[in-house]
Amino acid sequence: MKVLMLSWEYTPHIVGGLGKHVVEIVPELIADGVEVHLVVPNFGEGAYNEPLPLPDGTPAQNGSQIYRINPSLARGGDFFTNTWHDNIEVEGFCAHLVRHLGGVDLIHNHDWLSGFAAVALKHIFNLPLLTTIHATEMGRNRGNLYGELQRAIHMAEWWLTYESWRIITCSQYMKWEAETYFGVPSEKIDVIPNGVDTRRFDALRGQDLSDFRAGFASPEQPIVYYVGRMVPEKGLSVIIEAAPLVLREWPGVKFILAGGGGYANDLRAKAHALGVGDSILFPGRVSDEVRDGLFMVADVAVFPSLYEPFGIVALEAMAAGTPVVVSDVGGLSEVVDLHETGIKVYPDDPASLAWGILHTLKHPEWSQARARNAERVVRSQYSWSLIADLTVETYGKVAEAAKAGDWAYKE
Numbered sequence: 001m002k003v004l005m006l007s008w009e010y011t012p013h014i015v016g017g018l019g020k021h022v023v024e025i026v027p028e029l030i031a032d033g034v035e036v037h038l039v040v041p042n043f044g045e046g047a048y049n050e051p052l053p054l055p056d057g058t059p060a061q062n063g064s065q066i067y068r069i070n071p072s073l074a075r076g077g078d079f080f081t082n083t084w085h086d087n088i089e090v091e092g093f094c095a096h097l098v099r100h101l102g103g104v105d106l107i108h109n110h111d112w113l114s115g116f117a118a119v120a121l122k123h124i125f126n127l128p129l130l131t132t133i134h135a136t137e138m139g140r141n142r143g144n145l146y147g148e149l150q151r152a153i154h155m156a157e158w159w160l161t162y163e164s165w166r167i168i169t170c171s172q173y174m175k176w177e178a179e180t181y182f183g184v185p186s187e188k189i190d191v192i193p194n195g196v197d198t199r200r201f202d203a204l205r206g207q208d209l210s211d212f213r214a215g216f217a218s219p220e221q222p223i224v225y226y227v228g229r230m231v232p233e234k235g236l237s238v239i240i241e242a243a244p245l246v247l248r249e250w251p252g253v254k255f256i257l258a259g260g261g262g263y264a265n266d267l268r269a270k271a272h273a274l275g276v277g278d279s280i281l282f283p284g285r286v287s288d289e290v291r292d293g294l295f296m297v298a299d300v301a302v303f304p305s306l307y308e309p310f311g312i313v314a315l316e317a318m319a320a321g322t323p324v325v326v327s328d329v330g331g332l333s334e335v336v337d338l339h340e341t342g343i344k345v346y347p348d349d350p351a352s353l354a355w356g357i358l359h360t361l362k363h364p365e366w367s368q369a370r371a372r373n374a375e376r377v378v379r380s381q382y383s384w385s386l387i388a389d390l391t392v393e394t395y396g397k398v399a400e401a402a403k404a405g406d407w408a409y410k411e
Helices: 017-031 081-101 112-125 150-163 172-182 212-215 236-249 264-271 288-295 314-320 329-335 350-362 363-381 385-401
Strands: 002-006 035-041 047-051 065-069 106-110 130-132 168-169 189-191 225-226 253-256 278-282 300-303 322-326 341-347
Touching: 002 017, 002 081, 002 112, 002 264, 017 035, 017 385, 035 081, 065 081, 081 112, 081 300, 106 112, 106 385, 112 130, 112 150, 130 150, 130 172, 130 385, 150 172, 168 172, 168 363, 168 385, 172 189, 172 329, 189 314, 212 288, 225 236, 225 288, 236 253, 236 264, 236 350, 253 264, 253 288, 264 278, 288 314, 300 314, 314 322, 314 329, 314 363, 322 329, 322 363, 341 350, 350 363
Parallel strands: 002 035, 002 106, 035 065, 106 130, 130 168, 168 189, 225 253, 225 300, 253 278, 300 322, 322 341
Antiparallel strands: 047 065
16 A cells, blocks of 8 residues: 655654654654655755655655655745645646556545645545644643634634544543544544554663663652653643642652753742752753663653543653653653553642652552553553554545545545
């Protein structure tokens, strides 16, 4: 099967879960025999055209390629307008690419950012369009749309789901969002979760990481670890507000909040205002090696999101064998089984988060038992090879239905 895939993120330009998803699933799709032609914007890094990798990192031999397209020269407007202009460049390149390839079986698009080009190509070539929805503008704003930009993005998302033959969501919660916010029929949606590559953590097991840990905390200090985007929806202010409650009972705790973004300045100021600035470290955006090392040495990983379509970072913590505390929202509620694979706390509630952290630290036997359960679940249910298999099944459904020649949707 030959697939044209459109994404706004791919290494080295990864912002969030969308980019991680594409980077991890593409090699497994190729291993399943899919010929993937991935088109992404070029943000100044990476080769313009190169073979995509197999799971072992070697170049694919079945023709799978990545193509990085330069941004439009017409840039200069707001974010939505610039994205639309960039889509025109992507559309033009992809039209030549599809003809050069002698056609493709379907288009697999990720989120609205490349949706304009995806819909246009669908109509130009009469190709079935499959879209993975990773998040929604309405969800990010907790059911509200406050400005023209947000309303424009929401309408672009609605239009994309309407034009798509099928939709993939990463959780039952995101399926609910697609049904509720866009009116997508339930039977048009396949729920396929995100995954995690456990090999990253297997390579670190048995290594002496004490010197690495010493660069962040003293041996007697428990580490509470967050990694991800520094944005309000991730509940980072809840961590700051929970810190004084935790430190009141356990003064030596060290909080490490890793990730890029200007919001870290606001969080740092808030921490100092609450008198806990010395106990919270903001290392900024860290390398993959440092990120994974911190998972391995942390005593608890916390993800108190206010909105979370899935929560790949929680899976990463579970794969590393790190006890997790997450807010009971969105996809996190589905990933973590309360008291079996982690602790779930009330969202936007510093006291509840502080309780979850302290319970984890005070009861290491229970915490490690949950962590062992979580690691087993991750390995059995969230491998990227399994997720790729499920995605290929959806490809088959879409391609076979399209070949039947009836472009009215049928189950």
